[in-house]
Amino acid sequence: DAKTTQPPSMDCAEGRAANLPCNHSTISGNEYVYWYRQIHSQGPQYIIHGLKNNETNEMASLIITEDRKSSTLILPHATLRDTAVYYCIVRGPYNTDKLIFGTGTRLQVFP
Amino acid sequence: EPEVTQTPSHQVTQMGQEVILRCVPISNHLYFYWYRQILGQKVEFLVSFYNNEISEKSEIFDDQFSVERPDGSNFTLKIRSTKLEDSAMYFCASSREGGGTEAFFGQGTRLTVV
Numbered sequence: 001d002a003k004t005t006q007p008p009s010m011d012c013a014e015g016r017a018a019n020l021p022c023n024h025s026t027i028s029g030n031e032y033v034y035w036y037r038q039i040h041s042q043g044p045q046y047i048i049h050g051l052k053n054n055e056t057n058e059m060a061s062l063i064i065t066e067d068r069k070s071s072t073l074i075l076p077h078a079t080l081r082d083t084a085v086y087y088c089i090v091r092g093p094y095n096t097d098k099l100i101f102g103t104g105t106r107l108q109v110f111p
Numbered sequence: 112e113p114e115v116t117q118t119p120s121h122q123v124t125q126m127g128q129e130v131i132l133r134c135v136p137i138s139n140h141l142y143f144y145w146y147r148q149i150l151g152q153k154v155e156f157l158v159s160f161y162n163n164e165i166s167e168k169s170e171i172f173d174d175q176f177s178v179e180r181p182d183g184s185n186f187t188l189k190i191r192s193t194k195l196e197d198s199a200m201y202f203c204a205s206s207r208e209g210g211g212t213e214a215f216f217g218q219g220t221r222l223t224v225v
């Protein structure tokens with residue numbers, strides 16, 4: 001599985017967009033980018049995933065660069081409840097079922 | 112919204128004792144997982160289970176660990192002889208398919224070995 005690099009921490013003002021970057025320069029052609037978050041030692045929560053096209057759901061948007069070497073998770077209007085550790089995970093669809101969690105980005109949303 | 116349920120939320124056990132952690136995955140899911148997180152550390156994969164057998168396991172998942180789906184709804188993790196270093200949050204997860212689909216996690220069982 002490709003390795004990912006994320007900043008250890010970020011701050012965001014409530015109501016503003018939170019843009020969380022992830023580098024995955026060794027990603028291969030059939031590997032997806034997944035985003036999960038973990039709010040204060042609760043179970044990880046799925047947010048979104050994508051292969052090469054940008055994706056949007058009710059929680060967030062995922063922007064993947066054309067070369068697929070990096071991506072950005074966007075929380076369009078961050079709230080205090082979005083304070084969490086955000087994990088960017090790269091995984092192939094066929095070679096494994098497991099998720100490999102790194103240290104993620106600790107996002108602090110402040111009032 | 113369907114969710115993965117884990118019981119108990121907190122278990123305290125003496126070193127050397129056996130523990131069973133229980134999970135009820137989402138009902139139409141076919142793939143089941145256990146992960147653990149030692150306090151302050153990363154979430155670590157333990158095992159995946161599909162079609163009544165282990166499909167993948169990590170080096171953490173040694174002979175002291177076993178998993179079972181005894182009745183078609185529960186999914187259990189047994190630790191035969193607990194050690195102090197088994198103290199962690201244990202998360203169960205399930206997914207509708209393997210590989211490329213999202214996994215849904217339970218809220219975890221905090222295991223404390225004393």
